[in-house]
Amino acid sequence: MVVIGGGLVGLTTALELCRHGVDVLLVEKHAVTSPQPKARRFGFRSMEVFRSLGLAGTVRDAARDLAGHDRFAAGETLATSELQPMWGGAPIEPSPELVGPEPPSLVAQDVLEPVLAAAAADAGAEVHFGFAVTGVAPDAHGVTVETAEGPVRARYVVAADGARSPVREALGVTRSGPGAVGAPAVNVYFRADLAPLVADRPFNLCTVAGGAFASVDGRHRWVFMTSAGRQDWPAVLRSAIGAPVPDLEVLSVLDWCPEVRVADRFRVGRVLLAGDAAHVMPPWAAAGANTGIADAHNLGWKLAAVLRGEASDALLDSYDAERRPTAAFVADQSVRRSSARGVPDQEMAHPFVLSAESIAYPEGAFVRDDDREEPVTAFAPTGRAGVRVPHRWLDDARTTSTLDLAGPGWATDVDGGERVLLRPDGVVAWRGADPDGPERHRRELLAARALPGGSRDRRGCRDGDP
Ligand SMILES: Cc1cc2nc3c(=O)[nH]c(=O)nc-3n(C[C@H](O)[C@H](O)[C@H](O)COP(=O)(O)OP(=O)(O)OC[C@H]3O[C@@H](n4cnc5c(N)ncnc54)[C@H](O)[C@@H]3O)c2cc1C
16 A cells, blocks of 8 residues: 655554555655644544544653643633633533543644654554655556655555645546635744743634734744734734744744635545545635544555455445545534624534544434434434444443444444444444344445445446456
């Protein structure tokens, strides 16, 4: 297997594949991980993925600088800002500890990526930074990945090569969506000792006149987000801080545009798109990286089952069937988070729906229940087929969750007299009374006979040829 791209999604994909016993080569064109602390909030589901990889503690360790910073502040300047009440003062229901076994973490992307890169290498992946892919050529038996140092042959390729995805472009995969959904913006990443100024009000985000500050380590590293166009960044920063800062240093400036674009296919034969290569969305729900990490989790066990010869190649069609509508839904919800500010929006989902990825897949590698209408706006986990199994602790010591039952293999749980078949990614695959149901349905789902439209989009693939 070759994974192209050493960002959060490529690295998580490599980790997932290693966990399932697949040999992985990950190639990243840059010599080092991202210097930009773009994503900083990793939700329940991402933390569950890290838990399943044995990395939740490591990620939480990496997140220690921002522990206790999950608060909002506001003011005219940073110096005059004040902490705002959590959730606007209203209690959030349900209580977060009922949602999942691992609470969300605040950790900057430039801190987390090196942690994942080291973990991927430890897990046995060959991780090559400074190694650019110049082309991919899928055929009936595999994919030739062209690099400056010669071709590499793989049976399947995951392209986690970012929003501009050269692989997606080369394969001619179009994207749909509204495109730009807001004005161009700038993130100014800077270093300054602001600890004495804000020690009494640790914040995640602090809105001020003309922009917002985000904590990167809560002491010396910060991001100022503002509208595009201004140039004298030290002067802009000093005015927004509103207090003398002798040691201020701008580290980098990132221009970005909030946009929604979802690839029209997440699979072209033996090439699978994941992360920003497959979907871009504005960061207003902090969902871009989290959605990509969930892609990796969805894909890892399927690729492993196909490569081991346990599953038909058609199982991989379920990746598109499940993740493409999910990405479109999360992208739409991300836009609603901004455009509906102050205006009631009946379609806006409870934040835990996105954060715990408790979104019902419309179709895919599971046996649909007849009555599977699930409200996507309310967080009401029911354990129906096509949805992440709801979390509940299985022991008094609260060490084992229902989410720990499956992975790397399948699992069967019993709930109210019904048998519940869990896929390796913790999604409910089937539920019913038949004692033979779990094994029979597992076999059928791996054979992908039950998949609606299971053989669509097979360009470059031969039936039954993994
Ligand atoms: C301002 C901002 C704030 C954000 N905040 C959040 C947040 O709070 N929460 C959240 O979940 N998301 C957030 N996001 C989104 C998040 O940063 C992205 O969704 C995430 O980084 C995507 O990861 P990725 O691995 O798919 O892509 P990338 O991080 O773009 O990684 C792709 C990698 O592929 C490599 N590559 C490209 N071409 C080649 C090639 N030919 N050969 C080899 N390698 C190649 C690139 O060098 C790159 O390292 C934010 C984004 C922005 C811009």
